[in-house]
Amino acid sequence: MEHFFIASLPPVSPDDVRAAVRAWASEHWDPDLTLVAWRRLLVASGWAAPSWPERWHGRGLPAWSDEAANGELIAAGAVGAPVGSGMWLAAPTIVAHGPDATRERYLEPTLTGEQTWCQLFSEPGAGSDLAGLTTTAELDGDEWVVNGQKVWNTSAHHADLGMLMARTDWSASKHRGLTYFVLPMHQAGVEVRPLRQMNNHSSFNEVFLTDARIPRDAVVGEVGDGWRAALTTLAFERRFGGMARPSYASGPSRVLAEARREADEHFATYRWYPQRAGRADLVVERAHAARVDDDPVIRQEIARLLSMQSVSRWTADRARAALTLGRTPGPEGSIGKLAASLVAKQAAHVHSMIAGADGMLTGPDSPLGGVIAEVLVSVPAVSIAGGTDEIQRNILGEKALGLPREPGPGREVPFRDLPRNGI
Ligand SMILES: Cc1cc2nc3c(=O)[nH]c(=O)nc-3n(C[C@H](O)[C@H](O)[C@H](O)COP(=O)(O)OP(=O)(O)OC[C@H]3O[C@@H](n4cnc5c(N)ncnc54)[C@H](O)[C@@H]3O)c2cc1C
Numbered sequence: 001m002e003h004f005f006i007a008s009l010p011p012v013s014p015d016d017v018r019a020a021v022r023a024w025a026s027e028h029w030d031p032d033l034t035l036v037a038w039r040r041l042l043v044a045s046g047w048a049a050p051s052w053p054e055r056w057h058g059r060g061l062p063a064w065s066d067e068a069a070n071g072e073l074i075a076a077g078a079v080g081a082p083v084g085s086g087m088w089l090a091a092p093t094i095v096a097h098g099p100d101a102t103r104e105r106y107l108e109p110t111l112t113g114e115q116t117w118c119q120l121f122s123e124p125g126a127g128s129d130l131a132g133l134t135t136t137a138e139l140d141g142d143e144w145v146v147n148g149q150k151v152w153n154t155s156a157h158h159a160d161l162g163m164l165m166a167r168t169d170w171s172a173s174k175h176r177g178l179t180y181f182v183l184p185m186h187q188a189g190v191e192v193r194p195l196r197q198m199n200n201h202s203s204f205n206e207v208f209l210t211d212a213r214i215p216r217d218a219v220v221g222e223v224g225d226g227w228r229a230a231l232t233t234l235a236f237e238r239r240f241g242g243m244a245r246p247s248y249a250s251g252p253s254r255v256l257a258e259a260r261r262e263a264d265e266h267f268a269t270y271r272w273y274p275q276r277a278g279r280a281d282l283v284v285e286r287a288h289a290a291r292v293d294d295d296p297v298i299r300q301e302i303a304r305l306l307s308m309q310s311v312s313r314w315t316a317d318r319a320r321a322a323l324t325l326g327r328t329p330g331p332e333g334s335i336g337k338l339a340a341s342l343v344a345k346q347a348a349h350v351h352s353m354i355a356g357a358d359g360m361l362t363g364p365d366s367p368l369g370g371v372i373a374e375v376l377v378s379v380p381a382v383s384i385a386g387g388t389d390e391i392q393r394n395i396l397g398e399k400a401l402g403l404p405r406e407p408g409p410g411r412e413v414p415f416r417d418l419p420r421n422g423i
Pocket of ligand 1: 119121123125127129154155386388389394406
């Protein structure tokens with residue numbers, strides 16, 4: 001992995017970045033362009049992802065500069081880089097691990113929004129134990145042929161490309177025989193079947209791969225070394241604190257209209273995500289409205305929730321400050337992920353105390369038109385997605401506290417000889 005992000009950094013501050021972006025936007029913003037044409041200009045300027053290396057469309061600035069530049073573009077009434085797992089997970093992994101052919105082919109269309117992504121990691125028998133996956137890729141001339149099944153794949157129903165983890169060597173040890181591929185989704189060998197969730201949304205899918213084809217060189221990192229690249233994707237996923245819809249300026253503009261359509265399509269999949277975070281913002285108002293704000297037990301639980309939320313925000317601020325100073329953050333990713341889950345569960349608990357049995361109702365007469373019911377059935381997702389609470393605790397125990405590793409079979413045993421699914 002190339003450590004682009006901690007190269008020696010020029011002395012710049014967020015204010016410097018914002019001023020430079022403002023100046024660039026005032027000279028170049030053209031509301032009559034197409035969205036793709038505008039983003040190509042932006043990519044050429046290095047302001048679409050300034051933390052990336054100069055050779056790969058960036059400016060070699062610190063990690064915080066992406067958010068600063070994007071915020072300034074929106075404040076100037078313009079449009080920044082697209083949102084989605086391509087920008088947050090796939091592209092930074094490709095920047096870090098290459099190879100150059102993959103960087104050349106996929107980084108620019110991801111930055112312009114021409115190609116969107118989904119993550120094809122989990123399988124029915126391999127979630128927490130991701131390295132136990134059995135989807136297999138075999139080389140056939142100039143192509144890899146892939147067979148297997150993935151599951152819980154958010155946005156796979158409208159993605160162009162998949163970040164696919166597959167086993168390429170069953171005689172290597174569990175973590176060594178894996179390869180990270182870029183899978184073209186629109187082909188006969190890829191069947192995407194949407195799943196219906198208990199909150200009635202349908203944001204993730206099963207993906208069946210039957211003789212799916214991948215060009216020989218469409219890999220991230222090296223063949224057989226996919227685990228290292230996957231760890232980078234998972235680290236970005238833990239660090240990623242949530243997604244806010246960009247507040248684009250109103251008014252007639254071709255770029256803005258296309259950007260709003262892009263955001264509408266993207267956020268349709270995620271419209272339940274505020275509820276899965278617990279909607280702690282609603283509890284005080286709900287306690288007043290339900291006239292339970294003088295109940296000492298409810299007051300105590302609300303105070304506990306708001307304290308947990310503040311502590312969690314300070315941890316996120318510490319991680320951001322470390323990035324601003326050019327330092328690599330420590331275990332804040334796992335702590336933040338775990339804290340978000342605990343806050344969401346506590347918020348759901350408080351909402352249940354306030355609403356009582358009515359919290360189970362949905363429809364126009366129910367608390368907040370069904371929002372509270374949606375909170376209660378959506379919150380469990382936070383402690384599973386992106387690595388469960390137990391897995392975050394294992395990571396913290398092993399990596400931050402230096403506790404002994406979890407017991408398991410020797411790391412050198414060939415994968416085909418390992419017991420699987422309790423067999
Ligand atoms: C909203 C949402 C979106 C998702 N999006 C995607 C996506 O886009 N792409 C994708 O590939 N996947 C996605 N996932 C899947 C997610 O990554 C997995 O669900 C997660 O890794 C857990 O795997 P599992 O469901 O197989 O549970 P399991 O691994 O079977 O775990 C079951 C239980 O056992 C516990 N457990 C397992 N191993 C250990 C251990 N070693 N120590 C202690 N406890 C353990 C777990 O904590 C859990 O409580 C998504 C999941 C959700 C909920």
